[in-house]
Amino acid sequence: MVLKHNHLAERANRAAEENQAAVNEDPYRLSFHIQPPSGLLNDPNGLVYFKGQYHVFYQWNPYETNHGAKYWAHMASPDLVNWEELPIALTPSEPYEKNGCYSGSAIVNDGRLYLFYTGNVKNEAGERETYQCMAVSEDGIHFEKKGPVINLPEEYTAHFRDPKVWKKEDKWYMVLGAQTLEKKGAAVLFSSRDLENWKHIGKIAGSGMNGLGDFGYMWECPDLFPLDGKEILLISPQGLKPEGFQYQNLFQSGYFIGQLDEKKESFAHGAFAELDRGFDFYAPQTMHDHKGRRILFAWMGMTDEQEPYQPTVSYHWIHALTLPRELHVKGGKLIQTPVEELRALRRNEMKKEVRIEAEKATLSDAACVRAEILLEDIRLDGNSLTISLREHAFLKFNVTEGTLQVERPDFKDGQPETRSCLLEKLEKLHLFLDTSSAEIFVNGGEEVFTLRYFPSPENEAISFEADGGASFHLRKWELGT
Template sequence: MKSLNEKKQIQLAEEEVKKYASIVESDPNRLRYHLMPPVGLMNDPNGLIYWKGAYHVFYQWMPFQTTHGAKFWGHYTSRDFVHWERQAPALAPSEWFDRNGCYSGSAVDNDGVLTLFYTGNVKDDDGTRHTYQCMAVSSDGVRFEKKGVVVHLPDGYTAHFRDPKVWKHENKWYMVIGAQSEQLDGKAVLFRSDDLMHWEHIGAIAGGEDGNFGYMWECPDVFRLSGKDVLIVCPQGLQPEGMHYQNVYQAGYFVGQLNYETGQYVHGTFTELDRGFEFYAPQTMVDEHGRRVMIAWMGVPDQDEDQHPTIAYRWVHALTLPRELVLIGDKLYQRPIEQLQLLRSDEVHHPNVFLQKEVRQFDGVKGKTVELLLKQIDGKGVFSIHIQNNVSFSYDFEQKVATLERESFARNGMKEKRQCLLSQLHTIHMFIDTSSIEIFLNDGEEVFTARFFTKEENEHISFQTNAEASFHLSKWKLC
C-alpha cells in the first residue's frame, strides 16, 4: 500500500498534468512518435522491462517545473514498442529514504512480481546528501508498494552513489551501481544477492584512479552479448579530445569479460555510444524476441537545459527511439527496432539518384515527421543533407569525416557541430520528428542524436554535393 503522503504527491502530479495539458499539446515542437513528459521535465529512462506481455518504460520526472528537483518515476506501457499508454506515476518522493527524489534505477521479474530498484535521495537542511538503494514491488504492473532500503552506502564512497541496475546470472542476482569514490574517481560497483533483499558488496569492477577517467560514473548497465560482457556507463568529467567527448557529460561502453565470483572485469577501451548533441543515461532490456534493446534520454545534464524553446509550453526533453544492440567484434551497433515500420505511410522511392555539383529536392521528400533511407551511397568530395534550413548532415569522402551541424537554440542561432571519423559511408537511416533527429550510419555503426528547433511551416529537405554522389533514396511519413 502506498503511504498517504505518496498518494497525495501522485494526486498533485496528475492535477498538474490536467492543468497544463492544453498548453503542452499546443507546442509545435511537441514530438509525434517519441516518449515525452506529459508536463514538466523528463530525464533518465528507468526500469525498462518486458513483463507479462507489455513493455514498461519508467522515467525520471519532475511534474511541477521544467528544472530538476525531487523526482518521480513516470510510467509508460506498450504492447508493440510503438504505441504507448501513459500510466499513473509508479513512485513519488514521500518517505524518509527518498523524500528528495526517487532517482534512477531498474526493474526485474521476481517470480511474477515486478520489482523496481531505485536510489532514494535525501538532502539535509545544510545540504548534506544521503543516498539509499531502495526496492518497490507490484503484482499488476501499475500500483507499486515501497519496501524500503536494501543497500546502504558502503565505506570508501561519497553519497554520489546511485542508479542501481539489477539482473540475474546463474541463479543469483547482481546489482551494479554508479559511484564516486572518496578519492573522487568514477566507479562501477558490483553487489550480489540470493533474495533481492540482502546484498553482498563485491567491489568496483571498473573505474579510473586519481580522477583520470571522470570524477563520477552514472547509469551503469551490465549485460552479455555475443559471448562478451558489456558495461555501459556515463562518466562525468572527461575532457574533450579532438572529436571525442564534446558534450558536457558522456555515455559509452566497455567490452570484456566479467568474473562474477571475484568481480574482476577485464575490458577494452571506452567507446562513445552516440556522436550527437543530446544523448545520456541509456538503459537496456531484453525484449520478447530476445533482442537487447536500448533507450536513452535525449538530453544531457547541465547542457543548455534552460534554453529549450519547449519550456515556454511547460515541458522539456524526451527519450530516444528504441534501438536494438548488436555486438560486432568489440563494436556496438545500434539499429532502430523493426516495429517502427508500423508508423510508415506515404512511401516514396527515388532509385539511382546521381548528383553532380548541385543542390536538389525530390518530389514527396519533405515533412516534419520523416524517415529517410539512403542506400548504396558512393561519391566524391562532400555530400550533405539539409533539413528545414536548421540542421544538416554531411560526409567528406576524402577526409572520411561525418558531421552533424545545427543552429544552436542556446546561442542565438550560432552554428555548432559534432563529428566522427568513418572509414566509409554506404547507408544513412534518418528519423526526423518535428524537433529531433536520429541518424544511423552504416546499419548503426555510428549514430548522431540531436534536438533542433525551426519554424513550424518549414518542411524542406535538400541534398547537395560539391563534387558527385549517387544513392537510392526512400522516404516515409511517420505516424
C-alpha cells in the same frame, strides 16, 4: 505511505493537466517519441517486459522544466510503438527518498515486478544521503515500497546511485554508479540470493583500473549484460575532457566490452567507446525482451547550460526518450539499429534514384517533418555530401578528411555548433525525423547521431548537395501512429 503517495501523484497530475493547453500548442511537440505530459523528463528507468507488455519508466519533474525532486512516470506498450501512460509508479513520499526517487532498473521474479531505485535525501545540514531502495508490484501498476535494501558503503561518497539488477544462474547481481572518496568514478558490484540482503562484492571498474587513467569524477547509470558472446558495461562518466572529436558533450555515455569475473571482483575490458555522436544522448539503459533481443532507450537530452534555452520550455515541457534500438556486437563494436516494430509507423512510401550533378536535390513536402528516410548505395564522385534538415541542421560527409559531421544552431545564442566522428566510407544512412528531433544511423548502426533541433515549422524541405556529384537509392516514408 500510500496516502502520501496518492496525494503527491494527484498533485503531479493536476500540474500536468493545468499545463496541457500550453503543451498542446507547441509546434515542436513530438509525434512518436515518449515525452512528458508537461515538466521535465530525463533518464529512462526500469526497462522490462512484463505480462505481455513493455514497461518504460522515466525520471520526471512534473512541476517545472528544471531538475527538482524526481518521480517515476510510467509508460507501457504491447509493441514498442503505441504507448499508454499508466499511473505514476513512484513519488518521493518517504523519508529515505524525500528529495527524489532517482534512477534504477526493474526485474521480474516469481511473477512479480520489482523496481530498484536510489532514494535521494538532502539532510538538515544540506548534505546528500543516498539509499538503494526496492518496490514490488503484483500487477505492474501499483507498487508497494519495501524501503532501503543497501546503505552507503564507507568507501564512497554519497554520489552512489542508479542500481541495475540482473540474475545469473541462481544469484542476483546489482551494479551501481559511484564516486570514490578520492573523487574518482567507479562501477560497484553487489550480490544477493533473495533481493533483500545484498553483499558488497567491490569495485569492478573505474578510474585507475583495467588500464584506465583518470576517467571522470563520477560514473552514472551503469548497465552490465551479455551480448553475442561478450559482456557489455554501459556507463555515463562525468568529468571527461574533450579529446579531438570525442567527449564533446558536457557528460558522456558509452561502453566497455569485456568479461565480468564475479569472484575476483573485476571486469577486464577494452577501450571506452561513445554510444552516440550527437548532442542529445545520455543515461542509456537496456532490457532483454521475450524475443531474446537487447533493446536500448536513452534520454534524448543533456543537462548543460543550453538546457533552459530550448524553445519547448516556454510551453512548460522539455526533453524526450530516444526511439528503441536493438543492440549487437559486430567487429568489436556495439551496433545500434532501430527496432523492427517501428516499421508500423510507415505511411506513403516513396522510392527514387537520386543523381546530384549541378544542382541540389530537394524533398519539399510536409512528410519530411515526420519521416523515415533511407539512403543506400551512396556513391560520391567528388569530395563531399551535405544533407540539409529543414535548413536548420546539416549532416556533412567529407571524403578527404574522412569525417561525418552534424551541425545545428546553439540553443542559447544561435551560433553553429558541431559534433563529428571519423568515418572511412559512407555507404548507408537511416534517418528518423520527428517534429523536433533527428536520429541518424550510419552504415547500419556503426555510428549514431541523436539531436533535438528546432527549425521554422513552415520549413519542411530536406535537400542534398554534393561537391562533384553523387548518387544513391532513396526510400522515404511518412511516419505516424
